[in-house]
Amino acid sequence: MKKRNLLQRSIVIAIVTVVGFYIVIGPHGRRPHLSDLRWSGIKANLQNNIHLGLDLKGGSHLVMRVKIEDFFKRLAEENALAAQATAKDAGYDVKEAHADTSGGTYRSILQVGDPSKTKEIRDAVEKKVDFSDRTGWSFASSGNTLTWTLTGTGQRALAESATDQAMKIIDTRINAVGVAEPTLARHGGQNSHEILLQMPGLQDPERVKQLLAGASHLELVHVVSTPQTQGPVQTYPGEQEAIASLNSGGKVPTNRRVLPYTERPELAGQDANANANVQPPKKWVVIESPAIVDGAQLRSATANQSRAGADEYEIDFSLKPAGAQKFGEWTGANINEYMGVVLDDQVKSIAYIKGQIFDTGQISGRFSKQSADDLALTLRSGALPAPIEYQEERTVGPSLGADSIRAGVRASLLGLALVVFFMLIYYRGSGINAIIALLLNMVLMLAGLIMFGATLTLPGIAGIILTIGMAVDSNVLIFERIREEMRSGKTIPSAVEQGFAHAFVTIIDTHVTTIVSSLFLYAFGAGPIRGFAVTLVLGLLVNLFSAVYVSRTIFIWLLSRKGRRAESLSI
Amino acid sequence: MIRLFHEVRVDWLGWRRFFIGISILLMLAGMGTALYRHRFHPNGTDAFNLGVDFKGGTVVTVRFKQPPAADALRAAINQAGIKDSVLQPVLDKKGEFLVKVPHQGFEESATGESQAGVDAARTKIKRALNTFGQEADPSAKTLEDDPKAAYKIEGTDAVGQVASKQLRTQAIAVTVAALIGMLLFIAFRFEWTYGAGAVIAVFHTVLVTLGLFSIFQIEINLTVIAALLTLVGFDVNDSIVIFDRIRENRKLYRRMSLYDVTNLSINQTLSRTVITSGLVFLSVVSLVLLGGETLRPFSLALVMGILFGTYDTIAVAGPIMVWWERRLEASNRAAAAKQRQTDPVSSRKSARTDRSRNGVGKPSRAA
Numbered sequence: 001m002k003k004r005n006l007l008q009r010s011i012v013i014a015i016v017t018v019v020g021f022y023i024v025i026g027p028h029g030r031r032p033h034l035s036d037l038r039w040s041g042i043k044a045n046l047q048n049n050i051h052l053g054l055d056l057k058g059g060s061h062l063v064m065r066v067k068i069e070d071f072f073k074r075l076a077e078e079n080a081l082a083a084q085a086t087a088k089d090a091g092y093d094v095k096e097a098h099a100d101t102s103g104g105t106y107r108s109i110l111q112v113g114d115p116s117k118t119k120e121i122r123d124a125v126e127k128k129v130d131f132s133d134r135t136g137w138s139f140a141s142s143g144n145t146l147t148w149t150l151t152g153t154g155q156r157a158l159a160e161s162a163t164d165q166a167m168k169i170i171d172t173r174i175n176a177v178g179v180a181e182p183t184l185a186r187h188g189g190q191n192s193h194e195i196l197l198q199m200p201g202l203q204d205p206e207r208v209k210q211l212l213a214g215a216s217h218l219e220l221v222h223v224v225s226t227p228q229t230q231g232p233v234q235t236y237p238g239e240q241e242a243i244a245s246l247n248s249g250g251k252v253p254t255n256r257r258v259l260p261y262t263e264r265p266e267l268a269g270q271d272a273n274a275n276a277n278v279q280p281p282k283k284w285v286v287i288e289s290p291a292i293v294d295g296a297q298l299r300s301a302t303a304n305q306s307r308a309g310a311d312e313y314e315i316d317f318s319l320k321p322a323g324a325q326k327f328g329e330w331t332g333a334n335i336n337e338y339m340g341v342v343l344d345d346q347v348k349s350i351a352y353i354k355g356q357i358f359d360t361g362q363i364s365g366r367f368s369k370q371s372a373d374d375l376a377l378t379l380r381s382g383a384l385p386a387p388i389e390y391q392e393e394r395t396v397g398p399s400l401g402a403d404s405i406r407a408g409v410r411a412s413l414l415g416l417a418l419v420v421f422f423m424l425i426y427y428r429g430s431g432i433n434a435i436i437a438l439l440l441n442m443v444l445m446l447a448g449l450i451m452f453g454a455t456l457t458l459p460g461i462a463g464i465i466l467t468i469g470m471a472v473d474s475n476v477l478i479f480e481r482i483r484e485e486m487r488s489g490k491t492i493p494s495a496v497e498q499g500f501a502h503a504f505v506t507i508i509d510t511h512v513t514t515i516v517s518s519l520f521l522y523a524f525g526a527g528p529i530r531g532f533a534v535t536l537v538l539g540l541l542v543n544l545f546s547a548v549y550v551s552r553t554i555f556i557w558l559l560s561r562k563g564r565r566a567e568s569l570s571i
Numbered sequence: 572m573i574r575l576f577h578e579v580r581v582d583w584l585g586w587r588r589f590f591i592g593i594s595i596l597l598m599l600a601g602m603g604t605a606l607y608r609h610r611f612h613p614n615g616t617d618a619f620n621l622g623v624d625f626k627g628g629t630v631v632t633v634r635f636k637q638p639p640a641a642d643a644l645r646a647a648i649n650q651a652g653i654k655d656s657v658l659q660p661v662l663d664k665k666g667e668f669l670v671k672v673p674h675q676g677f678e679e680s681a682t683g684e685s686q687a688g689v690d691a692a693r694t695k696i697k698r699a700l701n702t703f704g705q706e707a708d709p710s711a712k713t714l715e716d717d718p719k720a721a722y723k724i725e726g727t728d729a730v731g732q733v734a735s736k737q738l739r740t741q742a743i744a745v746t747v748a749a750l751i752g753m754l755l756f757i758a759f760r761f762e763w764t765y766g767a768g769a770v771i772a773v774f775h776t777v778l779v780t781l782g783l784f785s786i787f788q789i790e791i792n793l794t795v796i797a798a799l800l801t802l803v804g805f806d807v808n809d810s811i812v813i814f815d816r817i818r819e820n821r822k823l824y825r826r827m828s829l830y831d832v833t834n835l836s837i838n839q840t841l842s843r844t845v846i847t848s849g850l851v852f853l854s855v856v857s858l859v860l861l862g863g864e865t866l867r868p869f870s871l872a873l874v875m876g877i878l879f880g881t882y883d884t885i886a887v888a889g890p891i892m893v894w895w896e897r898r899l900e901a902s903n904r905a906a907a908a909k910q911r912q913t914d915p916v917s918s919r920k921s922a923r924t925d926r927s928r929n930g931v932g933k934p935s936r937a938a
Contacts, residue, residue, distance in 0.1 A: 063734060188737065204709045204724075206693075391734035393693075397725040399713050400632060400865075403664075407863035411870075414861055415854025422850060426573050459797040462869065465858070466801045469851040470808060473843075476850075477812065480843045483572070506815040510808045513756050517807075520752035521800065525745045532797050536804070571572065 006560060009553040016545070017440065023447040024049060049450050053457030053531070054394070058401040059200035062209065063392035066166045066193045068159045071386030072106040072150060073099070075158070079129055079148065080108035081254060081290055086128040087112065092121050095144070098254055106150040115144040122146060156191070162385040163193045170195065170212050170388075172381040177211055177374075188526060194391065196527075203397055207374070213388055216344065216378040218295035218317075220327065220361065222288040223338040224256065228352035233338045235261060235283040242284040254289065261285045261340075261347035285347055287340055292330045294383075297323025299359075301379035303372035306364065313372030315363040317379065324359035332356040343375075344387075408461055412468075419472055427479050429570025433554045434475035441471045441539070441546040448538040459532040467539025470510065474547035478503040479571055492562075492569050496555050504548060511540045575845060579838040583885055584830055584893060590886030594775055597879075601782010608785065619785050622792030622868075623728050625742070627674045627735035629692035632726040634714050638666040639703055648672075651699035653692065661864050667725070670696055674732060693727055700724075742796045749800060750774060753807050761814055764899065768892030769810035772883040773803050780875045784868075794869040802876025805851065809844060809884040814892075816840050829896055833889050848881040 025042045026032055028049060035041045054061050076099035084097035093113030100107040108131075112121055118141045125146075131137045136154015140147045150158070167184060174182050179199050187196035197212075199205065225234035236242035242258045243250060252258055261283045301317040319327055331339070331353050340350045341363050349364045367375065419438070423431035445467060449456060482499030490498060514536065521533040558569075605618035623630050641658055648656045653672055661667035672692045700706065704721025707714050714723040730738070750770050757766035777799055784791055816836035817829075824832060855877055858870040 517752035
């Protein structure tokens, strides 16, 4: 072998090794100093450099799904009502409006008196209500029925924007509550509408969960009741009784809603979970639909003590000018009537109107300080476009993650020791060769993970195990082949050369097959599977360098020391 | 030098009926158990012991200072209104239990403001645990850091219905995708028949491993899928090493039949196969022994996979490839013979190309 070739190879290997080691155990973002060479310094740097996944580090992992069906349903209902109101205002004869949301399609349907006027009515409605093709609605009419249907493309576009909006709101809420280093990302495929939230270090996500899931859809509504002068607000002991009072044949007409009204039994200082099984007595009330104003008109919301010294809290809110004007007009016209505050389809408080109110209001209900703070926060951050539900919740305590690491490391070290022992016994001198290649492979693989900013998770460790297996295999392939060539009577240098040449074809084939299938895994898998694929591809690429290039160089060096007539090789 | 094998001359393919019989038997045993459990088992035990990842539900890992009796703990959990809970003490950690609970449905919390989709299981389990004393403060890193606490929840995994279904579909899709990727690449580098042989062999290993998981009711979770993918990798690796040697030997020994070349190639690479598999097996066994409870299903899947993966390269991948190639050869020859009757000129040409593709000569042994 040529001397120059050997020198070139040695330089390449030296540079890669030094850079690899520096990336793994060197300090990042500052100049190295002497303490980095001490054991404690190396350990600290290593911990800084390698990003551990939540399953190893501890923390909470939440997957939320935006209930997009609810969003479409509400949209169809609101639009139906708005269409009805618009057509009425324009002076057309409107019989009825409703939404049909069965079987995955969402329709707003308007029944009119005069079938010949459908075109005019459509134009009038679409001027005010956003039913355009651009927002994904398609129109059809037959007889005296006008139907707007949300198209598939419309659904997809709206769902995308609703999920993005939900994510923004969740982001605001998390930041307000002060979670350390949260990661928020879209999760799953294109049409999954899922959001992933990871909170390292957080062991009990209960409060955050409550805070995030609060849709916080606030409405101020007119409660259907006899006026205050004639007695207290009209409530019903059950939903059926409330519906029966409407005298509409057991169905709720579109301009009414029947909602639960909970007088809160929540006592100050008591744990919210402790009395979770004590169901408060539920009452039902009938309210008018649509609401007078809703949460979109909210300007601010703060939690305040109800009475000085008491451990009871309420939420004071104020409205934006447009909402305030509407609210003022309504309250002025309805003195002595009852007004309700509805939050997420539950009536929270009911008050009678003493005089005209413009822009402020209260949600009373004997909140504890924390729940009042959280509620005010969610109100300020805006309503979620649709409720969210939790699809996955995983928490890992710090000791559980540490145990996994410890067990994994211990097992790997034992495995490695066994491999080293065998390689030295079976392949003697060349075993050292294999061990150097193996260790270099591990260092460079870690360096690669750090460079790409990848996180190390349990499935990632599975990828490392497979890589080590294949690295050992590469060496075994080469050594066995060299032995074979030697047996067939070749000289040592040519046996080494032939051995590498033949084994190389096989190694390339096995590596590329695994890399190709890893690419498929990356494309079709999510989260943990991707971690596995990334580690594996990285490890295999590194292995081509360490098991083939480095190992070969060591052989070249050995043979060059023995000269052309080398007669023995420790293999 | 130490050598494992000296000049091995085993007629592996001669044993193919025996091997394939065993493989089919193993697959049938596994799948049969799964089907039996699925259909006839009185308690409706599922075919596989699916973890929460794939079935939905909640697992809470809890650690006690003074571990209560399992019966007392179960009673407390039943009291909290949870049915069908499974209690499993963690063997290698004292005082630690896994409480597994099926999907509880959604319960409105009394706090009212945000009940949307919060699974009640964790809250209910906490209520049950509170009868044994106080929970450790969330800021405490370990149970021992909080002197007043009686227990600490070390971890939870809760997966909803939609997500578990998604994960299930994804696990299958990902495994199939990996197999297709390999099939395509092997077909590109070798022949379709080689790809089919390797992929059928891997698929067989996956099925046998899953069958054993069903027989012994070992839990299948996300990490087991990672293990299955790992063994798919190892297994195809083995097949390719042999195929590579076959390709090389066919060029060297042009007069030898595919049957003999395959046997020769398996024998030549035998020491490599045994050494590599043995070494990987050693590391995986150390993972079973030291890797702890969390990694147990993962490491067990790997152990089984390595064993069957090594076996199936020789016993399944080779025979299938040889059988398929021979069939192709036979049908090509039949087609060529037919063509020769009609068009004598072009038939001679096609016969020659057939030969260069499928090797020369008849198989030396009868099939």
